[in-house]
Amino acid sequence: MTNSTNGAAGGISHRPEKTAVRDGLLGRKREVVLVIGGCGFLGRHLVRLLAEKCDNVAEIRTLDIQDPPEELQQRNFKVKVTHVKGDLRKRACLDLVCEGVTAVFHTASIVDISTLQDTEYITSVNVEGTQTILDACVSHNVPMLIYTSSSELARGSKPVLNHREEDAENFEDKDLILGDYSNTKRAAEKLVLSYDGRKLSNGSTLRTISFRPCGIYGEGDHTFVTAALQAAKMCGGILCGMGSHDVIMQKVYVGNTAWIQLCGWKRARQDPTVCGQAYLATDDTAIDNNFAFFKVFVESRNWKVLPFYIPFFAIYYTVLLMELFVWLLSPIVRLPLPVSTREVLMACTTCYYDGSKARKLLNYSPLYDAKESIERSKKYYSTVKL
Numbered sequence: 001m002t003n004s005t006n007g008a009a010g011g012i013s014h015r016p017e018k019t020a021v022r023d024g025l026l027g028r029k030r031e032v033v034l035v036i037g038g039c040g041f042l043g044r045h046l047v048r049l050l051a052e053k054c055d056n057v058a059e060i061r062t063l064d065i066q067d068p069p070e071e072l073q074q075r076n077f078k079v080k081v082t083h084v085k086g087d088l089r090k091r092a093c094l095d096l097v098c099e100g101v102t103a104v105f106h107t108a109s110i111v112d113i114s115t116l117q118d119t120e121y122i123t124s125v126n127v128e129g130t131q132t133i134l135d136a137c138v139s140h141n142v143p144m145l146i147y148t149s150s151s152e153l154a155r156g157s158k159p160v161l162n163h164r165e166e167d168a169e170n171f172e173d174k175d176l177i178l179g180d181y182s183n184t185k186r187a188a189e190k191l192v193l194s195y196d197g198r199k200l201s202n203g204s205t206l207r208t209i210s211f212r213p214c215g216i217y218g219e220g221d222h223t224f225v226t227a228a229l230q231a232a233k234m235c236g237g238i239l240c241g242m243g244s245h246d247v248i249m250q251k252v253y254v255g256n257t258a259w260i261q262l263c264g265w266k267r268a269r270q271d272p273t274v275c276g277q278a279y280l281a282t283d284d285t286a287i288d289n290n291f292a293f294f295k296v297f298v299e300s301r302n303w304k305v306l307p308f309y310i311p312f313f314a315i316y317y318t319v320l321l322m323e324l325f326v327w328l329l330s331p332i333v334r335l336p337l338p339v340s341t342r343e344v345l346m347a348c349t350t351c352y353y354d355g356s357k358a359r360k361l362l363n364y365s366p367l368y369d370a371k372e373s374i375e376r377s378k379k380y381y382s383t384v385k386l
Helices: 041-053 070-074 091-098 119-139 165-169 180-194 225-234 254-270 290-299 312-329 341-347 356-361 370-381
Strands: 031-036 057-064 080-085 103-106 144-148 160-163 205-213 238-242 278-281 304-310 351-353
Touching: 031 041, 041 057, 041 070, 041 254, 057 091, 080 091, 091 119, 103 119, 103 254, 119 144, 119 180, 144 180, 144 254, 165 278, 180 205, 205 254, 225 238, 225 290, 225 370, 238 290, 254 278, 254 356, 254 370, 278 356, 290 304, 290 370, 312 341
Parallel strands: 031 057, 031 103, 057 080, 103 144, 144 205, 160 351, 205 278, 238 304
Antiparallel strands: none
16 A cells, blocks of 8 residues: 555545544644545545534544545645545454544445345445444444434335434334345444443443434435436436325435534534434425425426326336346346336335434534525536436
């Protein structure tokens, strides 16, 4: 592994320091933060906000299987940003980046909602990888782990109507809407929260928090709004709705999804009783129909959303027949489908949450209001490569 930077102060290097940094004036220990999945959709926003909004951070490290995106490489950060390319399932990679770290943000996971899910692979990353991270935190005396979970860990085929965090704890529906993805996120979150209060060898205590975002959109998205734009492109710049206009969904801007985690980190250092819990991550984005929500982004590319909706059953059973065909061929060849019945069901079922717990206990309020969130996102979606 060789050292390299982008030539600017605070640029991205590729080797972590061995020890935590101390403030030369006050002698205070300053924070060395690790973002696992720091080159991903949410992770890159966490890196940016950590660098811009957290004066107590001296160094940010990222561990990811991909290279840093161009936006991180070109940004002139005020703090040192170190990138290590590696697999979170490999303990050697974690040992390299965890030395001297005071907080870990774990944002990495496999999001597989396809027809033929790879159960073994999803489990190895989402559950076994999370266990490896927890073990590394204990070995390296890391006092804080903040985990990005998902609201989908307790979502079945029935509508979700203003559910709170405790509704997920009482969830008994075995038919989770996203199958193995939901199951593995649920198992990983349970692991993370079970480690809260674990005593470390240096006398400190490991604290953990989990956040459950829903429908994340914004800069860096390649699966949510971008998928709708890809569908519109395939249809000559026209997007047609699915199901009914009465179906409404909760969305949250990626910048606020990152910000709520920083609010949780700050609050946890002041009051450890907020730890060992899960928090829904929401903001003030309008709770409305997905296709009404997509409209501003579709129109930013001079395309249009048709005013009528294809009935749910017509789409669902058409896709179901396609999935049956793909399943029959799977012993010979694995054919990808542009959409799965999971996605159809999710898009056609009302789902919204009560996010007041984080606002009350973590002193969270969105960093970006609804208008700014949409405007920032529109700039991205109007030019994103499809």
